[in-house]
Amino acid sequence: MLPSFAYVTDHLGFRGTIKNAPSDFVVTEIEAPEPAPGGGRAESPQKPSEAPSAQGRWCPQQPKKLRAGPGAPCAGPAALPLPPEPSPAQAGCCLASLSTQCCGSDPEPSLSSGEANVLDSLLGKPLSELLNKFACELQAAWGSGNVSDGSTREFSLGPVLDKKNRAALHSAIRQEFPFLVTVTKDSEMTVRGNADYKELCQLVSEKEANDFFKFLDTKLENSTFSFEPDGNKEHRKAIHHFINRKFGKLLETKSFTMTNVNDQPNMSIIVRFRERSWSKKRPSGGLQENQELYTAFTLQKENLETLEAIGFLASELGILASDFSYTGIKDKKAITYQPMVVKKVTPERLKEIGSKIEKKGMRIQNIHSASQHLRLGQLKGNHFDIIVRDLKHHSYDTSADLKERISEAIEKVEAKGFVNYYGPQRFGQGQNVQTDQIGLALLNEKMVEALRLFFTPEDNDDPVNTAKRYFLQTEDAKGTLAMLPEFKVREKMILRALNRYGVNHEGCAKGWLSIPHAMRIFYVHAYCSKIWNEAASYRLSTYGSKVVEGDLVISEESDESFSVNDKVHIVTASEESANKYSIHQVVLPVVGHSIKYPSNQVGQWYHERLSKDELQNCKFRVSPLQLNIPGCYRPILKNVQNLTYFLEDSEKGVRIEDNHLNESKASLHISFDLDPSCYATVCLREIMKCEF
Structure with missing residues (x-):
């Protein structure tokens, strides 16, 4: 794992194996920011998630076998109004068909009573009827293939001086006639055919085009829209390109898997408003009306990477992986419990996928509403319950008392702490390409090389x-x-x-x-972590546990890596002589553009090491990827808290209370807490004097 890396304790240690099974390594986050009532740790699920609740079919995020209304908007939170189903009148010529039947026996399409009243009250009945007739004639022109005629036709509504009335007219006309657009010039409103609507009708049905433009005009925050299932990949691609080209600043699209009436998987396109599109259009009703929908939960996963688990969840919910937030990456070869927050998904919807994700090695529990997303590093720490099996002496240890060796090792580390290395999971242990290699290529802006490594x-x-x-x-x-x-x-x-x-x-x-940005910067952080590990080993091998002139120290305890330069002090010669600081106060920089280096041999080592990777002039900003790496400081040593342990006979499953311990047939059960960004495998390495 960390070849030739230093130790801070002097005991002999022992051998053993970890992670024989995921249940041998259980990780639980401590004190999530919005804990459920009654506990500081993320709760461990005790039973399968509740059965799916019956909900309406308008929301495309519900499990779909038969959708009640193609492409219907989903209003997200229950408090948001759902659009009514199309009335029989709306299914007539002007809303459901562009055929010439529109001007057949019934040339005057009927409006729904609510919209008719709005348009009648705003325009007056005679003008409202003329607008109706114009809409019908425009559709007839389009239906007959006379595109140029349809594109050039206009209908004037005359001057509308009141701004609120104009806004109401814009909305009412577009909701009733999605194939029309309204334009205002010098207070005069005109109506013409919507060329974007006509173009979309070449790709989807008129019904879907109608519903899409209604969704677009309504602009309900947190709402989504889905097109009919489509097995043609090229056709889906054409729809994606159309929406991105015409509405890319306002909308984003994603294909997701759904099931049809025969339980066969199919693909559909989901559309939603980009987050930033709401920032300029805040209602005046206060913060509560604009509050984002967040749902918090505890994720239990087994033998899965955190990002892989999020990929499964996003696919099942039909949302983006970037909609999930979490406080840290958890081990793959373990059972882990961690709080997560997902936005734009209701608690009810999250409960519905419980049975499906169990097949992937995940369970969700403690589902509740939250007020905001989580941030990386925003946790108190982690609690570990670990079993070390196949206990043995090291080959160079001639002692007959293995139990004494184990007790000595644990007591030494409990008293002195351990070197705060980044653990192997940070780098992709055992993989042909490790994450720090990709990070180095990205820092050097070798985009193709980084991608081939990926x-x-x-x-x-x-x-x-x-x-x-x-x-x-x-x-x-x-x-x-x-x-x-x-x-x-x-x-x-x-x-x-x-x-x-x-x-x-x-x-x-x-x-x-x-x-997502968090995924891009993950690889660069892996490289920075590797350099820190090597720097820590060099610092301890050069100066040992003595604090020397030029070291960087902090005068107060910090639970995690930090970035404030004014907290960091360079040790002077007189302070070294007076033994003013302890090794537990020494920090080393995690490389970036806003850190300072030690002024002793360690600082020189950093510069030589970065030059070796052609980063001597690196600004730690990768502009093409929008990456900014300021750097931070990390304590060189860390302590373990709340440590308990016992030995168990692996064959009989009982605790070993006396001094008799049979090698290879005993296991060590050990539990402890660590601060954020500390690795249990690194703590065990110090205890056992083993490389994993």
Whole structure:
């Protein structure tokens, strides 16, 4: 794991194996920001999630077998109004068909009573009827193929001086006639055909086009819209491109899997408003009306990476992976419990997917409404319950008393602490390409190299690695997309961008930009973490546990990495002589553009080490990827808290109370708490003097 890295304690340690099974390594976050009543730790699920609740079918985020209204808007929170189903009158010529039947036996399409009253009251009945007739004639022109005539026709509503009346007219006309647009010039309102509507009708049905433009005009915050299921990938791509080209600043799209009436999977496109599109249009009713919908929950996962688990959840809910927030990445080879928050998903909707995600090794519990998202590092710490099996002496240890060795090791680390290295899961332990290698390529702005490293497969032949191998051999982004499972969210996002922009420097940069910021910067942070590990080893091997001139120290305890330079002090010669500081106050910089380095040999080491990776002039800003790495400081040593342990006979399953401990047939049960960003595997490494 950490070859030739230093230890801070001097005991001999012992051997053993960890993570024989996920249940041997259980991680629970401590004191999430919005804990459920009655506890500081994320709750461990005790029973399967509740059965799905019966809900209306208008929301595209509900499980769909037969949708009541194609493309109907979903209002998110229950408090938001749902649109009414189309009336029989609305299903007539002007809303349901562009055919010439519109001007047949019934040339005057009927309005729904509510809209008719609004338009009659705003325009007067005679003008309202003339507008109706204009709409019908425009549709007839479009239906007959006379596009130029339909595009040039206009109908004047005359001057409308009152601004509120104009706004009401704009909305009422677009809701009743989605194929029309209204224009105001010098207070005069005119109506003409909507060319964007006509273009969309070349891709989807008139009914879907109607519903889409109604959704667009309503602008309900947190609402979403879904098109009819579509198995044609090229056709879905054309719809994505249309919406991104016409409304990309306002809307975002995503394909998601749903089931039809025969329980067969199919793909549909979901549309929602971009977050920033609401910032300029805040109602005057106060903060409560604009409050984002957040749902908090505890995620239990087993043998899954955090980002992989989020990919499964996002796919199941039909939302983006970036809609999830969490406080830290948890081990894969473990059972972990961690708080999460998802936005734009109701608690009821989250409960409905419980049975499906259990098949993927996940469970969700403690579901409740929340007021905001979570931030990385926003946790008190983690509690660990670990079993170490196959206990043995080290080969160089001639002691006959293994139990005494174990007790000595635990007591030493409990008293002195451990070197605060970043653990192996930070770098992708055992993988052919580790995350810090990708981070280094990104820092050097080698976009193509970074992407090829990202798609480097492992040695097995599962569908994911087969797809990656195919991509590296062919650079066929489109073909690789079809081969990848839906839950591989990052890979699919990047491949879609590559399919559009090409596998070149610019295309690969676009690919990296297509994934959420937290995922992009994860790789760069991995590289910075690797440099810190090497710096810590160099510092301890050079100066040991003595605080020396030029070291960086803090005068007060900090529970996590921090970035405020004025808290960091450079030790002077007189302070070294007076032994003013302890080794537990020494910090080392995690590299970035806003940190200072030690003024002793360690500082020189940093500069030489970065030069080795061609980063001697690195500004730690990757502008093409919108990455900004200010850096921070990390304590070189950390303490373990609330440590308890006992030995158990692995065969009999009983505690070992006497001094008799049979090698290889005993296991160590150990529990402790660690501060945020501390790694249990690193603490165990110090206790056991083993590399994992």
